Amino acid sequence: MEKIPDFIDFLLENDIEVSPDLDICYSPSRGYHVLLSLDVKNPLARNTPLARVPKSAVLSASSSVLCNLLSDDKQRSLAGLVLAYLIERNLGDRSPWSRYLDMLPSREESCLRFWDQDEQEWVRETDAADILRAAEEDLAEMYDNTATPFFESQRAVVRATIGENVPWDNFTSKKTFADAVSVVAARCFEIDAFIGLGLCPVADLFNHSDHEDVHFETRFEVCEWCGNNDTCEHDAQALREAAGENDNESEGDDSAPPEIEDGNNDDFNDINVDDDDDGDDDKDTCDIVVHRRIAFSRQGYIQRTREIFNSYGPLSSGQLLVKYGFAIRRNAHDYLSLEREMRALYREEGIPWHELIDGSGHFNSDAGTKHLDGFRWQDEWEDVSEGEESREHDHGDNHHKASSEEGGESELKIDIRGRISFHLWDRLVLYCVRTGGSPSPSAYHEILRVFNSAPSSLANRLSGTSRCIIETLLVLLSRRWDRYQDGGILSAEYDYVISEEVASRELTDRESRKRNALIVLANEKEMLELAKARCEKALGIV
Ligand SMILES: [Zn+2]
Structure with missing residues (x-):
């Protein structure tokens, strides 16, 4: 709870816009959630933006300090994002995302994976048990095929980055990795063709409903090498490759990771220029947008407040229980x-x-x-x-x-x-x-x-x-x-x-x-x- 003021500072410093009608709240049983307060005379129309996060504020494998240590496809994967999260988290205050990461739990305690054995018995014959088994296999696969090779090959760099005070075995254990996966998988979004999966502050605070109020919107089709959402130098190259003229594989060399940390405020300034136009596709932001008209009953108070929800996707009960724990x-x-x-x-x-x-x-x-x-x-x-x-x-x-x-x-x-x-x-x-x-x-x-x-x-x-x-x-x-x-x-x-x-x-x-x-x-x-x-x-x- 006391972390919210620090988080608000983080939002301001990163030009993350949040509608004044929204309230970020915390309660022990519900965790972080978002309330909307509205004058009943002013319903919110479909597509009204409620929050806007510059893509440069998104934590991803390509924006974290580990950007050059993973191949492009690994960077965009869940495993890549989990490694980025682990490293940023262990950087403590030195991470640009520290005030965001401080709000996250060390693991999603309510996920089925972390239930006691006798509690898991309650759902033994449900689909949730089969989905959990498959999720455990995925987890083992990610740990063995991405995390372990990464820690082994990049030990020196990672060690130098996070410092000596984090016990290495602790940091790289399968348990730590599983905890991190639970936190990341429960709140990551598919950002775009360049970033892949990322953690988007604010966007991940909304709880899930199968009848959601808002949805998450980004421009997905960007250059997959540089993230540019307009024309870029790779267009011509992509055409040449498609025509088969260029057969030297150069994807890795060409990737130009965007600089996220301080100083790079150019992107931020653009946001206010055209933010009155919903249909504008040129924005380099992740938006939380009203999915269907939100209106409050006119009975009673003039000002009404209720929690508003996003959808985490068309997920079954078993999937929700395994991934989110509800x-x-x-x-x-x-x-x-x-x-x-x-x-x-x-x-x-x-x-x-x-x-x-x-x-x-x-x-x-x-x-x-x-x-x-x-x-x-x-x-x-x-x-x-x-x-x-x-x-x-x-x-x-x-x-x-x-x-x-x-x-x-x-x-x-x-x-x-x-x-x-x-x-x-x-x-x-x-x-x-x-x-x-x-x-x-x-x-x-x-x-x-x-x-x-x-x-x-x-x-x-x-x-x-x-x-x-x-x-x-x-x-x-x-x-x-x-x-x-x-x-x-x-x-x-x-x-x-x-x-x-x-x-x-x-x-x-x-x-x-x-x-x-x-x-x-x-x-x-x-x-x-x-x-x-x-x-x-x-x-x-x-
Ligand atoms: Zn490009």
């Missing part, structure tokens, strides 16, 4: 994997799983469609398996680095409305083709309608293969349901416990972890319930 009941972006159950069914029937998997290990949907020539259900299913992709069409907005690079995500899933993803659909169809009759085009369209919003009268018209698909899905859902071994507790019953837990007092850390575990369980149970109800309705069971 969950949201009825999270709009949730999904539930049925992959384990589907694989077991394939095994039992002796159907090879990998026949449909291409060499890189990703599901190859083309291979799937070959068996079913001509049936184009993909288009109709795109809205079901949307998620990550849809965000990219968000005209260049950059969200928190979302899930796409993280493992542990299944393509075989149901969503918050109990609908099934294209890949799960594909697997179900193939399963039925292999075990039963062959499908007809009309059968697919029937089932599409069933899953999109089926009147129960459709049940009578289901053909044999369609029935097979729905019955198979019911088997998967029922096996997934049994996995929890909780005596079949319903989502509504979990809700009851959750609401009991939320007494008006502050929760202890353990209580708050338990509450988040219960929310993840309730979310998964509810998705299973909805999907099961759809199936039963279609089959005429209910």
Whole structure:
């Protein structure tokens, strides 16, 4: 709390603009968060900028003292940013970001990774456990392939930079690295093609909601060698390389890291020149912008205050729990994997799983469609398996680095409305083709309608293969349901416990972890319930 005044000084010195309507606050249970106070007569229009951070104030591997010690691709990666963060943090007051870094915890204590063993048991059968396993593998990979080689090869330089008072083994241990990853991964943003991932002061103070008020905006398309957002000397060179005239690999030599620290105030002065124009793309800033009109009810007080939220991306409950350590009941972006159950069914029937998997290990949907020539259900299913992709069409907005690079995500899933993803659909169809009759085009369209919003009268018209698909899905859902071994507790019953837990007092850390575990369980149970109800309705069971 007492760190906020120092942070405000840091903002002023770095020309970071924050709307006077915003208040940066701290509370023990909520951590740092942002409140908005508004006169109810003056709602905020969409695209109103609320904060503006010069890119030069962003902490990244290319702006930190370690800029020349890592290759370009490593600099832009999470591992590169974590190394930059570790070094800047150990520089203490000598780092230009010290008053920002002082506000950050030493690790994100509530992340699933740091729960006690018995606490992790609460979510053992949820997707969160699988996502955590994949995240641990990613972490080990980053540590072994980037951090360790870096510390070994750059020991002298790093030692000289941070000084002798930091114990080397302590600084370079896997535990230190894991703690740093938790802090960095929970608040980094994709800045642009040159910087890659970075820590953006102020932008990372907003909490997450799946119905966000603001979003993070930068111009991503800049020169990847120098960060210039207009024309630069590399344009001609890029053209030559594209034409194949220049084959000496010169990327490393050409990178001209921007100077962030003192003295380089040219960029800052530009900001005020054209800041009245939202559509302006030339700004060298990261902006927090109103995502949808914010208006307060006119009842009661003239001046109203509430917390405002950003979105960290379209993340499922499991992803939120692993990366940030919280969950949201009825999270709009949730999904539930049925992959384990589907694989077991394939095994039992002796159907090879990998026949449909291409060499890189990703599901190859083309291979799937070959068996079913001509049936184009993909288009109709795109809205079901949307998620990550849809965000990219968000005209260049950059969200928190979302899930796409993280493992542990299944393509075989149901969503918050109990609908099934294209890949799960594909697997179900193939399963039925292999075990039963062959499908007809009309059968697919029937089932599409069933899953999109089926009147129960459709049940009578289901053909044999369609029935097979729905019955198979019911088997998967029922096996997934049994996995929890909780005596079949319903989502509504979990809700009851959750609401009991939320007494008006502050929760202890353990209580708050338990509450988040219960929310993840309730979310998964509810998705299973909805999907099961759809199936039963279609089959005429209910
Ligand atoms: Zn350039």
